[in-house]
Amino acid sequence: MINAYTLSNGRLSKIHLDAQDDLRLNHPIWIDVVAPTDEDRKWIKQAYDLNLPKPEHLRDIEASARFYEGNNELHLRSDFLLGKESSSRSVTVAFVLSGNILFSVHEEDLPVFYQRPLTNHGQPDYVEDCKDVLIDLYSMDVELSADVLERVYADLGQVSSNVLNAKLSDKHAASVLINIAQAEHLNGNIRRNVMDTRRAISFLMRSKLLTPMQMDDVRQIIQDINSLDGHTSFLFDKINFLMVAIISILNANQNKVVRLFSVSSVALLPPVLIASIYGMNFVYMPELNWSLGYPFALLLMALSVVVPFWIFYQKGWLK
Structure with a gap:
């Protein structure tokens, strides 16, 4: 044109x-x-x-x-x-x-x-x-x-x-x-x-x-x-x-995700440890020789989860 x-x-x-x-x-x-x-x-x-x-x-x-x-x-x-x-x-x-x-x-x-x-x-x-x-x-x-x-x-x-x-x-x-x-x-x-x-x-x-x-x-x-x-x-x-x-x-956003997984893995270590201990072969197994063995084990595992998470929350690591 x-x-x-x-x-x-x-x-x-x-x-x-x-x-x-x-x-x-x-x-x-x-x-x-x-x-x-x-x-x-x-x-x-x-x-x-x-x-x-x-x-x-x-x-x-x-x-x-x-x-x-x-x-x-x-x-x-x-x-x-x-x-x-x-x-x-x-x-x-x-x-x-x-x-x-x-x-x-x-x-x-x-x-x-x-x-x-x-x-x-x-x-x-x-x-x-x-x-x-x-x-x-x-x-x-x-x-x-x-x-x-x-x-x-x-x-x-x-x-x-x-x-x-x-x-x-x-x-x-x-x-x-x-x-x-x-x-x-x-x-x-x-x-x-x-x-x-x-x-x-x-x-x-x-x-x-x-x-x-x-x-x-x-x-x-x-x-x-x-x-x-x-x-x-x-x-x-x-x-x-x-x-x-x-x-x-x-x-920073990625670090928050990584920190959440890190905190969660640390908080879940105690119940895993307790479960592994209770799963060992003792001469007298608590969950078989004690009627409150299973409830006590479950309560102990719950407390081992709640207490670390509460501490981490107070420190602001979960926010």
Whole structure:
């Protein structure tokens, strides 16, 4: 699918594409291609003599091939968050700056890309060229990462209250561990994305293609990324603390079970000893030569159980 946008009074306007000639006649500054088909590639090739990167070639790309210049084209590969959900993941996007047109190629639709044309920022001349669009996409990705971090903060705050202010069962602790693992996964994705965005911004600054105003914008993005780094580091520390706390609670619960079995086995040793003694072969067996032999043996065994359990209960070992 091809989404093309032209510049109108400093704002992006979407072009309705019915034929290949609509691309050239409307002079777009941004062409966004989602999951390109062979026909989409043919349109771009015939209209702009450009071979679009294939999305399947964007996976596991070498670090040295993520940003480069060649044939009067600027190529960038960046990761963008797919959404704000706890299961959100990163999607690699290929950018190509060629002939004052920004081409973007990705396999899945991203919230940053379909929200960007709806953003006017209250300034009629906010967008001047395709580089402004690229910079703004990176800026919105950083903002999305900040929003997701706020959600992670809220989720971990709820987890903290459950861990520190309530008695956790093993089943509840397992669900809490799942929530913490999801928060750690999302926090790691954000940290990776902002690191990738910082590299892309640094490459743009070194390319010397940006105007002074655009340089100010990318410096502001770098400052925002630096502030997010501190938050992600804090969240990693908090996640580690909660993991240690929950594991300690699980160990304490297991120790309670082991202690109960240990106390029970010790308390049941006296009646077993008495039963074994009464089962020995004496010359005069108490249970046969004394009419109260059996009742006395049973009473003695009961007392040998009750007294240790009462002592252990008073010491709090059974609580």
